[in-house]
Amino acid sequence: MEEKGLGFIGAGNMAGAIVNGIVGTKTFPAQRIYVYDINREKCEALQKKAGIRTASSIEELVKNCGILFLAVKPQNFSEVLAAVKPFVNERILFVSIAAGISTGYITGELDCSCPVIRTMPNTPLLVGKGATAMCKTANVTDVDFQLVQSLFAACGTVTVLDESRMNAVISVNSSSPAYIYLFAKAMMDSAVGQGIDAKTALELICQTFEGSAAMLRQPDLTPEALIKMVSSPGGTTLKALDVFYEHHFEQMVDEAMKACTKRAEELGK
Numbered sequence: 001m002e003e004k005g006l007g008f009i010g011a012g013n014m015a016g017a018i019v020n021g022i023v024g025t026k027t028f029p030a031q032r033i034y035v036y037d038i039n040r041e042k043c044e045a046l047q048k049k050a051g052i053r054t055a056s057s058i059e060e061l062v063k064n065c066g067i068l069f070l071a072v073k074p075q076n077f078s079e080v081l082a083a084v085k086p087f088v089n090e091r092i093l094f095v096s097i098a099a100g101i102s103t104g105y106i107t108g109e110l111d112c113s114c115p116v117i118r119t120m121p122n123t124p125l126l127v128g129k130g131a132t133a134m135c136k137t138a139n140v141t142d143v144d145f146q147l148v149q150s151l152f153a154a155c156g157t158v159t160v161l162d163e164s165r166m167n168a169v170i171s172v173n174s175s176s177p178a179y180i181y182l183f184a185k186a187m188m189d190s191a192v193g194q195g196i197d198a199k200t201a202l203e204l205i206c207q208t209f210e211g212s213a214a215m216l217r218q219p220d221l222t223p224e225a226l227i228k229m230v231s232s233p234g235g236t237t238l239k240a241l242d243v244f245y246e247h248h249f250e251q252m253v254d255e256a257m258k259a260c261t262k263r264a265e266e267l268g269k
C-alpha cells in the first residue's frame, strides 16, 4: 500500500486539517497526496497550502490512489459513491470521516466488498489536538489499519471501537466540543458579570480546562476523587456544586448525549 497515493474527495475543513497534519508531521509524502473537490478553489487552496497534488476528476483520483478518504458531508455521499463506483476495485481502501454513514452503506452503494475504515474525528483536529474514534471492516489488513491510524495520530489521538458504538461516540468526542464551548461561554459570561474582563477570564478558563484534563489523565484519580480534592468542607466549591446538583446537571448531560446519539441514528445510513 505504501507506494500508492492517498486521495481525498472533498477539500473542506476536516480534509484540510487531516492533510495539514499528515504533511506537517511527514507521516505520508506530500507528493503522493491527491485531492479532488467539485469546488476547484478549495482544491487549489489546499494544494498550495499543503504542497499536495490535485486531481481533475474522480477517475484520475481513483487511478492514482490506493486509499480514498471520503471527506464530504453525509448528504453528498450518495452522489460521490455513484461517481466512484465505475472505477472501483476491491484493492481500494476507503476511509470515511462522515457522521452516521455505515461501512455497509459504503460497500452497498459501491456494489463492491472494498475494505472500509469508518472514523469519527472532531474539530480540535484543526489545531492538531483531535480525538478520533475508528472501526474497520474485517477485510482491512493490519498494515493498512495501522497506516490510517498513524495518519489520524498526526493530528491527535486515535481510539479503536466496534462499529456498533460509532453513532454513540459522536456524543462523546465529535459533538462534545460544542458542550465544552457552551460551558466556557457560560463561565465567561458569569466572570464578566462579576467584573473580570473577557480576555482574562477566557485565558483562565482555557488553562483550567487543560489542567483539569491533565489531572483526569493521572492514574488512580477518578473524577469523583478529583471533585473531592477541590471541595473543602464548608468551602466555596461545595456551594457551587450544590447548585449543579440542584439543577440535575449529570442527568442533563446524559439526556443531551442520548439526544445526540438518537439524532445520529435518525440521520444514519
Ligand SMILES: NC(=O)c1ccc[n+]([C@@H]2O[C@H](COP(=O)([O-])OP(=O)(O)OC[C@H]3O[C@@H](n4cnc5c(N)ncnc54)[C@H](OP(=O)(O)O)[C@@H]3O)[C@@H](O)[C@H]2O)c1
Residues within 6 Å of the ligand: 009, 010, 011, 012, 013, 014, 015, 036, 037, 038, 039, 042, 071, 072, 073, 074, 076, 079, 080, 097, 098, 099, 120, 121, 122, 123, 174
Ligand atoms: N465538522 C465537524 O465537527 C465534523 C466532525 C467529525 C466529522 N465530520 C465529518 O467530516 C465531513 C466533512 O466535513 P467538513 O466540515 O470538512 O465539510 P466541508 O468543509 O463542507 O467540506 C466538504 C467539501 O466537499 C465538497 N463536495 C461536495 N460535494 C462533492 C462532490 N460530489 N464531489 C467532491 N467534493 C464535493 C464541498 O464543496 P461545496 O462546499 O462546494 O459543497 C466541500 O468543499 C462530514 O461528513 C462531517 O460529517 C465533521
